[in-house]
Amino acid sequence: MNTTTAADNVAVDADNSTSPLLVVEDIHTSFMVPGGEVKAVRGVSFELNQGKTLGVVGESGSGKTVLARSVMRLNLGNNVITSGSAKFRGSNILDLRPKAMQKLWGNEIAMVFQDPMTALNPLVKVGRQVTEHVRHHLGISKKEARSLAIDLLNEVRIPEPENRLDSYPHELSGGMRQRICIAIALACEPTLLFADEPTTALDVTVQHQILNLLNREQETREMGMVLVTHDLGVVAGRTDETMVMYAGNVVEKSSTKELFEDMQHPYTEALFRSIPKTNERSHTRLTAIAGRPPDLIAPPSGCSFSPRCPYVQQKCREEEPPLIPVNNGSHFSACWFPVGTEENQEAFRKNVAAGLPQTLVIEETLTKSSEKEDGV
């Protein structure tokens, strides 16, 4: 058994602690299918510092999970094409051989998956699943592994950890299973954690507990964390930065606080408007996003959100907007007519006048809600 740690094997720039933990540059991932090439991720770049959290938000099919899996090198099969680079502590993960990758997985980079029911092996007792990779990576004895497992289960607040080690996953509730998955991910003390929709399959109360748990562990261990979710409510209070994805592209990226205060991209605004909120009166009309996400085999020309956008102009259909800084420079958005600008208002008025259906729907909802407010 190899007892050395990944740090010895992977070129790690230990002195350079100020450089970002993870630098992803221009990642493209495609799947070759009988119908053509599905361009799931189309040129995504981001940086993540140690101890920071990044939220990745988007609808199904926006490429957020494929992005996480591309960086983790988990897209298996010979129909996958990934290009670009993902530098983890200075070395490009995408160039590593499978053997070297095995030393990173679980040890340096870990992942928590969406469905805790299927992420665990139903025929293996929890105790072995929690420590299997620890024994592999750190070469500790069975006894040491067991006491480590008890510590971990305590840490993720599983009651009676000694007894739970001998349970099978099906004997535990969904929330407990997700806690086990988190314990597995934390076991080797990784420096980077991907959480892919970790609470989507769970109840609100359990979701709250699991998100608190992830936050606490991320802070005490100073991990970098990428939180992938479709729920703007989940990223709002829990991430430092947020990246909004649509059709495989990043359409907006900013500190989470600023993103919610000053939305620039019409898609971010549309996502936000479409969610029901508990502080709105009941029967408040929701502003649904017209249409459906685009076909990723043949994405629309120009801006990929243009067919659904209420502010769309001719330019949007022809030219793809670049992701450029707005305001202070740490806020990026890819839109020719950003929300809140004069040009945007002008585009909206033009579309109302031209009778564009997706614009009229928004206009109608806005007038109705302002009428209601006046009435109250």
Add this chain to the structure above:
Amino acid sequence: MAGSGKAHLRPEDETLIRVEDLVVEYDIPGGDTVKAVSGISFDIKAGETLGLVGESGCGKSTTGKALIQLPKPSSGSVKHNLVELTGLSSEAMRRRRTDLQMIFQDPISSLNPLRKVEDIVAEPMKIWGPKDKSKQQEMVDNILDAVGIDPEQARGKLAHEFSGGQCQRISIARSLILDPEVLICDEPVSALDVSMQAQILNLLEDLKKKYHLTLVFIAHDLAVVKNISDKVAVMYLGKLCEVAQSDELYENPAHPYSKLLLDSCPEPDPTVVIDQTVSDDDELPSPINPPSGCRFRTRCPFATEICSTEEPQMEEIRPNHYVACHHPLT
């Protein structure tokens, strides 16, 4: 409550659906009984939307199914238009189900992927509808149009060619083709993306007006339930905790469980301070052996002696706001 009581029920002749002391229990191997629903009472007026909310395992779906006698409840009464459904023969109940329709959580698995959309939507009419084929066709086209599916394009397509959101529209079309009075929606948007969710919620509101429907809306997402419901009932482990108009309940939750649910709800607002102190490891107790007295007491921060010995009863704490708790929040 998680307690009992009927103080919140309205006069019987004003309501379309009236449920009293509904109990649903399942025997499982080993001689145990799962007490899925343990004596709940509620009523719904014609044209009202009642939201049923609670965690998984609280019995909300079981309650929805018990309304249409699938399966027949273990005891208690379910009345539709003053007619007792639990006593009906299976044939009489079959006839009555044309007025009580249901849509389900997973829109894709609730449609046969290999059947044509027009056949799926027309199926109920084979038994109950007009026998005239062209009349049937016209009704299918009308209802597809009403749920926002283009009948020209969709009619001949197979169900698996549609996305989740469209499948849910088709399910809704199928449930409405016989012009029911009551539509029971069991988590109809939880499998959908936020953008589809908003479309389906708006659609249900529109159809409710157009077809004068009464809705029972079952969901675990509090924001969704508030948006669509006139009245909300909070369930916990087979019991009702709190019943009130939705705005009132969300502004002034009186049951500690309702408060817990609301505090857990993620708000899309980064300035909201997240409560990190919410107890971290409590779990729903087993419905096989529920706690004595108030069923919520094992997780309740305010529980005292009386909570374990006496089951709280529904009481009106504000006009039309009922709560079953010994220590309601004020």
